[in-house]
Amino acid sequence: MNIQEAIRTRRSIGKVTQEPIAKETIEQIIESAVWAPNHRLTEPWRFFVLGGDGRGKLGDALARIALAGVEDANAPEHAEKAEAARKKAFRSPVVIAVAAVPSDRHDVIEIEEFGAVHAAVQNMLLTTHALGLGAVWRTGEPCYHSLMNESFGLRPQDKMLGFIYLGVPDMTLPQGKRSDAASKTTWIDA
Numbered sequence: 264m265n266i267q268e269a270i271r272t273r274r275s276i277g278k279v280t281q282e283p284i285a286k287e288t289i290e291q292i293i294e295s296a297v298w299a300p301n302h303r304l305t306e307p308w309r310f311f312v313l314g315g316d317g318r319g320k321l322g323d324a325l326a327r328i329a330l331a332g333v334e335d336a337n338a339p340e341h342a343e344k345a346e347a348a349r350k351k352a353f354r355s356p357v358v359i360a361v362a363a364v365p366s367d368r369h370d371v372i373e374i375e376e377f378g379a380v381h382a383a384v385q386n387m388l389l390t391t392h393a394l395g396l397g398a399v400w401r402t403g404e405p406c407y408h409s410l411m412n413e414s415f416g417l418r419p420q421d422k423m424l425g426f427i428y429l430g431v432p433d434m435t436l437p438q439g440k441r442s443d444a445a446s447k448t449t450w451i452d453a
């Protein structure tokens with residue numbers, strides 16, 4: 264698959280089977296991430312590969328966050344809410360959590376650190392697709408919650424930037440939908 268085809272045909276695949284994914288395949292996907300452009304070469308990406316029971320680490324974090332701020336976390340109705348949140352982490356056989364740990368070097372601009380990691384995620388999605396697998400980049404409010412940082416040993420200034428749920432697709436490829444690039448483009452020639 265050439266690069267143009269990969270870019271055009273990649274879609275978010277939210278439903279995958281529980282068929283295990285080979286370690287080498289996951290390593291190949293992460294290897295593609297670290298070749299993203301990165302100003303000052305700070306390498307601000309960190310990857311947490313969650314498989315099997317390891318997905319419980321994310322599940323527990325989602326459950327804790329679902330109950331954050333709740334008065335009586337042990338009430339039965341909250342137990343259901345927590346379990347529903349926990350189960351989300353098990354929607355694919357492997358989840359790669361991708362975090363940005365911005366450099367505190369004085370010559371580094373913080374937003375560029377997040378930009379580099381976002382670019383790394385796109386590399387991962389394209390590689391996953393080119394390998395014939397499916398993935399979706401999931402975030403939501405819990406992703407950016409301080410308890411998520413705490414669960415993964417991240418500093419307050421770090422950010423979890425997404426969870427890549429990947430596996431063998433268990434759905435037909437959705438139709439891609441985008442406006443014409445020309446409608447978003449201004450040509451300035453003089």
Ligand SMILES: Cc1cc2nc3c(=O)[nH]c(=O)nc-3n(C[C@H](O)[C@H](O)[C@H](O)COP(=O)(O)O)c2cc1C
Pocket residue numbers: 273274275276277399400401402403425437439440
């Ligand atoms: C930063 C970011 C966060 C996203 N978070 C979610 C998410 O939480 N849940 C989800 O189903 N999709 C999420 N997506 C995927 C988008 O919904 C998806 O890319 C969009 O619907 C376009 O579909 P496509 O990827 O198939 O082209 C996210 C995408 C980005 C870039």
